Amino acid sequence: MKQAIIISILLFALEGCTTRSVSNTQRTAIEQLLLSGAVDNALSKVQLPQLDGAKIYLDFSNLQGYDIEYIKSAVKAQMAENGSIIVEKAEEADYMVGVSCGAFGNEYKESLLGIPALPVPGSPVPLPELSLLKGVEQDGIIKLLIAVYADGEVVSANHYYGKAERDEIFFLWMRSQPKDDVRKGWEAADEKLKTKQ
Secondary structure, three states, rough: HHHHHHHHHHHHHHHOOOOOOOOOOOOOHHHHHHHHHHHHHHOOOOOHHHHHHEOOOOOOOOOOOOHHHHHHHHHHHHHHHHOEEOOOOOOHOOEEEEEEEEEEEEEEEEEEEEEEOEEEOOOOOOOOOEEEEEEEEEEEEEEEEEEEEEOOOEEEEEEEEEEEEEEEEOOEEEEEEEEEEEHHHHHHHHHHHHOOO
16 A cells, blocks of 8 residues: 555656636737638538529628638638639629528537646646646537528528637646547648649
8 A cells, every 4th residue: 555655646746737828919829820720621512503603692791709810811712712703892793692690609628537637726836737637628619600691592501510629638747648630631732732743
């Protein structure tokens, strides 16, 4: 029993600590990359063959909130890549495409097996966290509604969901990442650029 206690104390003593810096922007870089990754994943599902070669007007008037500029740019790029011709005036278009966002944000979950940081009475510095096993999950999630209109009639209206994940697991001083869509997106973008060179 005494030996087990000594081993436990040594294991906790060997445990390291990692602190992630928080930026002065409204979202950290990881949060922004997860959100933009979720947008890309949602738009990769968009298939509107009737718009191939057609003139379209993109209506973003119902798209409101924080971080929407990337959604606008990504939708324009996806539509153009799918063969649509984007026009600046509604009256010049064969179809009007309305884009709305039902949800767009980050989810964060942390699980801990160990002792959480504890406040010390009379001290501004708490006792540090002692974790045997710790899991951190970060997600970027989006729900888009893309509706296609022609002559005031609805041609199609579909919801597109997208999610980007980044998970970290800490066991004592060891760290692993079973899911990292940020890295996957980064590597995929680099690979796409290489094929174009």
